[in-house]
Amino acid sequence: MPLSPEDIKSLHKYEILILKNIEKLMKRYTWVPEDVLRKASGLSSQELEYRLGHLMGRDMVKSSSVPYKGYQLTFGGYDALAISSLVSKGTISALGSLIGVGKESAVYEALGTGILVLKIHRIGQRSFQSVRLNRSFMPEWKHFPWIFASTYSAKQEFEALKALRKGGVNVPVPVAINRNVIAMTYIAGLNLNQAVLENPQDVLEGILENIKKAYALGYIHNDLSEYNVMVDGNEVWIIDWPQWTELTHPNADEILKRDLKNITGYFSKKYGLSYTPEKVFEMVVG
Numbered sequence: 132m133p134l135s136p137e138d139i140k141s142l143h144k145y146e147i148l149i150l151k152n153i154e155k156l157m158k159r160y161t162w163v164p165e166d167v168l169r170k171a172s173g174l175s176s177q178e179l180e181y182r183l184g185h186l187m188g189r190d191m192v193k194s195s196s197v198p199y200k201g202y203q204l205t206f207g208g209y210d211a212l213a214i215s216s217l218v219s220k221g222t223i224s225a226l227g228s229l230i231g232v233g234k235e236s237a238v239y240e241a242l243g244t245g246i247l248v249l250k251i252h253r254i255g256q257r258s259f260q261s262v263r264l265n266r267s268f269m270p271e272w273k274h275f276p277w278i279f280a281s282t283y284s285a286k287q288e289f290e291a292l293k294a295l296r297k298g299g300v301n302v303p304v305p306v307a308i309n310r311n312v313i314a315m316t317y318i319a320g321l322n323l324n325q326a327v328l329e330n331p332q333d334v335l336e337g338i339l340e341n342i343k344k345a346y347a348l349g350y351i352h353n354d355l356s357e358y359n360v361m362v363d364g365n366e367v368w369i370i371d372w373p374q375w376t377e378l379t380h381p382n383a384d385e386i387l388k389r390d391l392k393n394i395t396g397y398f399s400k401k402y403g404l405s406y407t408p409e410k411v412f413e414m415v416v417g
């Protein structure tokens with residue numbers, strides 16, 4: 132469900148306090164018991180009940196009555212905490228409209244120092260299992276609430292954007308990260324799949340140059356396609372990096388080849404450019 136900026140703006144300080152306490156206690160409890168939450172937040176039973184009512188009405192908290200009365204954050208509550216932190220730190224002053232919804236993210240425009248984009252990571256339960264298996268993320272926690280996997284995914288993307296940007300790859304500039312939300316610069320361009328290119332060859336070579344630079348820095352995109360490239364005239368940006376792969380990955384070559392095949396295949400189909408995958412691969416790793 133998309134976020135409501137109004138709901139986030141209208142959060143009372145006690146409601147933020149409650150969200151933060153549930154977040155903290157979810158490391159120990161699958162369902163945070165009501166009495167534990169009351170002690171941790173220091174609110175009266177009456178106030179707590181009233182505020183929880185608001186939070187549940189906005190789908191930020193959900194409750195269970197078995198085996199005992201307890202509470203959990205929803206994705207909405209977790210997103211709200213991240214965004215209100217970005218607001219209180221001054222990174223963003225306003226949340227704008229939704230510009231993209233993917234399988235595992237929602238992307239909003241926002242106002243900060245210039246126009247920004249907020250990418251909210253939402254890793255579902257199934258891919259969380261594989262994230263967890265892959266990298267033993269936070270293994271010391273007794274319970275691992277799956278909403279926190281999104282924070283891991285956001286971190287992966289943020290770190291990659293930082294390193295890639297520093298190394299001269301054309302990616303959005305990462306501005307800030309909080310929990311599962313990344314703030315980055317807005318790209319005034321079109322997704323490659325929506326663009327009609329005047330100089331397709333220049334654009335393809337621009338993409339390959341960026342992939343080559345990323346490879347030299349140790350990054351393989353691992354989800355490269357016409358949907359994750361943005362263009363403006365001849366300028367290109369490569370976006371959407373959370374699933375990037377290291378060169379030491381046992382299937383690194385196959386993954387890179389698949390990335391390259393997606394791109395050369397697209398240019399061949401749409402613009403009749405024939406670049407042989409083998410040559411392109413040599414060019415990138417060479």
Ligand SMILES: Nc1ncnc2c1ncn2[C@@H]1O[C@H](COP(=O)(O)OP(=O)(O)OP(=O)(O)O)[C@@H](O)[C@H]1O
Pocket residue numbers: 230231232233234235236237238248250303315316317318319322354358359370371372
């Ligand atoms: N920095 C940006 N500037 C402008 N538009 C952006 C920016 N980042 C993302 N977008 C837009 O939002 C869309 C979705 O973003 P992105 O590709 O990063 O995530 P996703 O495809 O939802 O992720 P997933 O592959 O996990 O589903 C992009 O296709 C693009 O149109």
Ligand SMILES: [Mg+2]
Pocket residue numbers: 233358359371
């Ligand atoms: Mg994408």
